Amino acid sequence: MSEKGRKVVVFIAMSVDGYIAKPNGDIGFLSVVELNGEDYGYSDFMKTIDTVIIGRKTYDQVMEMGYDYPYQDKEVYILSRSERPEVGLPKYFKGSLKGLVDELKANPGKNIFCDGGADVINALLQENLIDEFVISVIPVILGEGIPLFKDGRPENQLKLIQSKQFVKGLVQLHYERIPTDQ
């Protein structure tokens, strides 16, 4: 894939009122759309990426869930500002996000998955580093929680690539950011 074609993509679920988790990190609200045999495009999406950028809190939570490791064969960058070993796996990263994304895009590869959470997504948004958003809207109002979008990000126009609705009431919105920085 060419440099131009390699994109940073967010693939995430949020409540109708815009939260990705309860204030304590609980994502139990996702269970309202659970359906045998339906993964809302996740496994197909995972085939389009070879790199994952993920916040330390989300990574820790994924590891605590006790599922099979979901990032097999992927290059994973766990963002953390605390002191971590610089070599070995998993790879922790605390440098410039623009530097990381520029370097990844300068090399051939598949797309780059930003797996969240909100802290990391908003850090990338600040620097216009997210190219596409696949947002699954879960039919629930959480009332409070960790908002997907924080105030203070740059304004951006989006182009709708696709919207899909599913029997459990999930609506999936796929947007591409129209670059303002080119």
Ligand SMILES: NC(=O)c1ccc[n+]([C@@H]2O[C@H](COP(=O)([O-])OP(=O)(O)OC[C@H]3O[C@@H](n4cnc5c(N)ncnc54)[C@H](OP(=O)(O)O)[C@@H]3O)[C@@H](O)[C@H]2O)c1
């Ligand atoms: N609904 C969904 O689809 C979905 C998807 C993903 C996550 N979630 C939920 O979101 C919650 C976590 O989100 P969150 O926003 O609280 O945390 P997060 O983004 O997962 O992780 C935040 C941590 O990432 C590190 N970090 C953030 N920005 C950084 C930067 N620019 N440079 C270096 N390190 C950076 C810091 O780690 P240190 O503290 O180690 O310095 C920070 O504490 C969890 O409950 C998770 O389940 C939901």
